Amino acid sequence: MVQTQNQAAAERAAGAALPGLATEQGGRGRIVFLNALPLNALPRRHIQLDVIPISINELAQWIQRRLQEGWQLIHFIRHPATMQALRAASVPLPEQPNAGLYTYQPGDVLVIVTLRSPPRGQEVQQVNVSDLEFWVAAVI
Numbered sequence: 560m561v562q563t564q565n566q567a568a569a570e571r572a573a574g575a576a577l578p579g580l581a582t583e584q585g586g587r588g589r590i591v592f593l594n595a596l597p598l599n600a601l602p603r604r605h606i607q608l609d610v611i612p613i614s615i616n617e618l619a620q621w622i623q624r625r626l627q628e629g630w631q632l633i634h635f636i637r638h639p640a641t642m643q644a645l646r647a648a649s650v651p652l653p654e655q656p657n658a659g660l661y662t663y664q665p666g667d668v669l670v671i672v673t674l675r676s677p678p679r680g681q682e683v684q685q686v687n688v689s690d691l692e693f694w695v696a697a698v699i
Contacts, residue, residue: 587628587629587630587631588630588664588665588668589632589664589666589667590622590625590630590631590632590668591635591661591667591668592645592650592652593636593661593669593671594637594638594671594673595673596671596696597660597661600660600661600662600663602663602698607698608696608697609699610671610694611695612692612694613693613695615650615688615693619648619649621695622650622651623649625668626651632653634656634657635660636652636656636672638686640684640685640686641686641691643686644686644691647688648688663698667697667698668697669695669696669697670693670694670695671694671695671696672691672692672693673691673694674691
């Protein structure tokens with residue numbers, strides 16, 4: 560049976576581990592929500608990223624399993640409508656975003672949340688989960 564690239568990505572994300580997730584904490588790390596992939600936050604050396612698209616349902620299930628294993632969830636999303644849409648989709652974001660700038664730590668799994676079609680020159684006031692795309696990235 561031939562498997563599509565998205566099906567394979569979803570299975571990897573829904574499984575026990577993604578590439579690059581082994582950490583010194585015995586497989587526990589941080590799930591970090593970002594609204595962009597800030598390359599300047601990553602190590603200043605040659606790195607490779609494993610980036611896969613994922614649906615919100617698969618992502619929410621994966622997060623629940625990781626939290627039960629002791630992973631930490633932090634976020635840097637400051638847009639209120641995006642935070643509200645994520646919480647409505649069962650993503651348990653902490654009440655307040657992290658106040659600092661994101662800096663990579665080994666074992667971090669990045670969840671990048673973007674608008675499917677961002678409007679040019681205007682602030683988005685309402686966001687539904689269907690307006691968002693989700694990407695999971697790990698340094699390998």
